[in-house]
Amino acid sequence: MAGEISAVALLLRVRIERRAANPAVFVLDVSLDIPPGITILFGTSGSGKSTLLDCIAGLVPPDAGQIKIGDAIVFDSENRVNVPPQRRRIAYVFQSLALFPHMTVEENVAYGLPHLPLDQRTARIGEVLQAFRVENLRERRPAEISGGEKQRVALARSLVTLPRVLLLDEPLTGLDAELKASIVDDLRAWIAAQKIPVLYVTHTREEVDALGERVVVLDHGRVVNQGAPHEVLDAPRRKKLAQVAGFENLLDATVVELREIDGVMRVRLAESSSEIEVPLGYAATNDRVKIAIRAGDILLATQYPSGLSARNILEGKIVSLEPRGSVIVARVQAGVAFTAHLTPGAACALELTAGKPVWMVLKTHSCHLISE
Amino acid sequence: MQSLLLSIRLAACVSTILLVVGLPLAYWLAYSRWRGKFLVESVVALPLVLPPTVLGFYVLVALGTQGPLGRFWQAAFGHGLAFTFTGLVFASVLYSLPFAVQPLIASFESIDHKLLDASAVLGAGALRTLRRVILPMSAPGVVTAIVLSFAHTLGEFGVVLMVGGNLPGSTRTISIDIYDHVESLEYAEANRLALILLVFSFVVLSIVYGVNRRIGRRVWAPWPAK
Numbered sequence: 001m002a003g004e005i006s007a008v009a010l011l012l013r014v015r016i017e018r019r020a021a022n023p024a025v026f027v028l029d030v031s032l033d034i035p036p037g038i039t040i041l042f043g044t045s046g047s048g049k050s051t052l053l054d055c056i057a058g059l060v061p062p063d064a065g066q067i068k069i070g071d072a073i074v075f076d077s078e079n080r081v082n083v084p085p086q087r088r089r090i091a092y093v094f095q096s097l098a099l100f101p102h103m104t105v106e107e108n109v110a111y112g113l114p115h116l117p118l119d120q121r122t123a124r125i126g127e128v129l130q131a132f133r134v135e136n137l138r139e140r141r142p143a144e145i146s147g148g149e150k151q152r153v154a155l156a157r158s159l160v161t162l163p164r165v166l167l168l169d170e171p172l173t174g175l176d177a178e179l180k181a182s183i184v185d186d187l188r189a190w191i192a193a194q195k196i197p198v199l200y201v202t203h204t205r206e207e208v209d210a211l212g213e214r215v216v217v218l219d220h221g222r223v224v225n226q227g228a229p230h231e232v233l234d235a236p237r238r239k240k241l242a243q244v245a246g247f248e249n250l251l252d253a254t255v256v257e258l259r260e261i262d263g264v265m266r267v268r269l270a271e272s273s274s275e276i277e278v279p280l281g282y283a284a285t286n287d288r289v290k291i292a293i294r295a296g297d298i299l300l301a302t303q304y305p306s307g308l309s310a311r312n313i314l315e316g317k318i319v320s321l322e323p324r325g326s327v328i329v330a331r332v333q334a335g336v337a338f339t340a341h342l343t344p345g346a347a348c349a350l351e352l353t354a355g356k357p358v359w360m361v362l363k364t365h366s367c368h369l370i371s372e
Numbered sequence: 373m374q375s376l377l378l379s380i381r382l383a384a385c386v387s388t389i390l391l392v393v394g395l396p397l398a399y400w401l402a403y404s405r406w407r408g409k410f411l412v413e414s415v416v417a418l419p420l421v422l423p424p425t426v427l428g429f430y431v432l433v434a435l436g437t438q439g440p441l442g443r444f445w446q447a448a449f450g451h452g453l454a455f456t457f458t459g460l461v462f463a464s465v466l467y468s469l470p471f472a473v474q475p476l477i478a479s480f481e482s483i484d485h486k487l488l489d490a491s492a493v494l495g496a497g498a499l500r501t502l503r504r505v506i507l508p509m510s511a512p513g514v515v516t517a518i519v520l521s522f523a524h525t526l527g528e529f530g531v532v533l534m535v536g537g538n539l540p541g542s543t544r545t546i547s548i549d550i551y552d553h554v555e556s557l558e559y560a561e562a563n564r565l566a567l568i569l570l571v572f573s574f575v576v577l578s579i580v581y582g583v584n585r586r587i588g589r590r591v592w593a594p595w596p597a598k
Binding site: 059084085087094096098100102111114157161 | 486490492493496497500
């Protein structure tokens with residue numbers, strides 16, 4: 001087998017501007033090399049994942065850039081090359097699957113092979129139906145088969161054409177883990193034989209773990225990270241300073257202990273003996289880090305609270321209380337100065353006054369680790 | 373009876389031509405992204421709001437020996453178009469255009485666009501997509517278009533009177549015939565023909581609404597079905 005099929009990568013340089021109503025303009029600007037094998041495109045909805053796939057498939061023309069499959073250029077804005085989707089030999093499985101409802105499973109799978117002689121066509125269809133375990137459904141229509149079966153048929157229909165690239169837009173959403181895993185195994189087996197680049201879009205973490213050799217993280221139309229899944233997605237729950245603008249509490253701290261199994265770490269707040277638990281981040285013991293906490297995420301109690309799921313309870317004293325709009329801003333000294341927000345009703349019910357001892361409750365995931 | 377057969381012949385010609393002309397027109401109107409598309413949509417819908425006499429008047433002018441179409445026809449075939457069956461077909465095609473095009477547009481537009489994308493990605497060009505995906509999925513719309521343009525042509529009066537006049541065997545359609553009978557106070561004869569038209573129209577509309585109901589979504593009908 002080795003050397004028989006030359007492995008071909010997909011090279012992308014794509015820029016597209018979309019004038020949406022709100023916010024004014026969405027810009028997708030991506031430069032990527034996708035090697036053969038499965039690459040996960042990970043990102044929240046609206047990060048530009050589907051638009052990128054549409055560009056690669058030729059359904060949406062980028063404003064500028066170049067798309068190459070190996071040496072074959074399918075799009076080049078400078079040389080005005082734009083190969084239509086029909087001739088790109090790129091398979092695309094949509095989230096909605098888009099099976100033709102008026103055709104049987106077999107007719108659906110045969111749709112991409114009109115020019116093949118009948119015997120070859122029959123052989124190819126039989127092979128792919130078998131590979132995706134849907135042979136027994138040949139005569140059924142999409143409305144008559146289950147969700148998982150539809151997903152298998154959609155994969156079979158795309159792959160029967162022996163595409164140069166496979167694009168998958170969340171094709172396995174809504175399936176339970178076991179079913180998903182079995183479809184993924186069949187898909188992986190097929191791809192291993194073909195050695196083609198596969199771009200698999202998802203926004204769920206489990207699929208990344210189940211599938212990915214590589215993951216590319218897309219955020220607001222830009223690639224923000226790429227690499228092996230555990231490198232890219234485990235450590236950096238770290239935010240940029242700009243993202244925590246408006247966080248009232250910004251605290252210096254030193255890492256005391258990493259507890260990777262629990263996905264948390266303990267940090268000591270600067271110039272105090274108070275320790276809190278925060279989500280695990282890229283950091284080693286004794287590293288100096290910054291922690292951001294919203295004033296609205298801090299709970300105040302007048303007695304030592306018990307029976308809580310929150311892991312961080314800090315003892316302190318009220319320094320001042322001042323009303324601001326509909327909230328009361330409480331300054332609390334707990335080795336370090338904190339700012340907490342509470343409603344006037346709550347302040348009244350707790351009979352809070354300056355100098356009163358209080359306990360602050362912080363959920364682990366309300367503490368955001370930020371990079372310098 | 374001669375007038376009924378003439379009307380049926382006219383309606384059959386018109387709905388056949390409208391299917392041939394209407395399919396590409398509706399395809400273009402449903403999928404084009406041209407910004408001036410609304411102008412064409414308005415022109416297609418004009419016969420819905422124009423009095424038949426207005427439409428008939430302009431068609432008559434165009435078909436007459438001084439009109440562009442009439443002169444061309446005169447040169448090519450040696451006779452004019454006004455007050456002929458062929459002239460009637462021209463006028464009726466225009467008059468029934470929206471009744472063929474709008475149901476087609478409605479059913480084309482109701483097809484999930486992802487299916488068309490899927491077809492393209494699987495290598496199918498526009499014609500194959502039309503033949504294998506769009507048309508089979510819009511069969512109810514095609515039926516509605518044929519039936520409505522047939523029925524609408526069968527019942528027209530004003531345009532025929534303007535363009536065709538009243539020549540037995542070539543332009544005297546059933547509705548003109550009814551008018552004639554009433555004018556000459558032959559109410560029994562008028563009633564017989566009117567009843568045929570009434571029953572026929574009812575059957576046709578039942579087919580349209582029945583199709584709409586059976587497929588569970590609305591295709592298009594002259595006014596909304598409950």
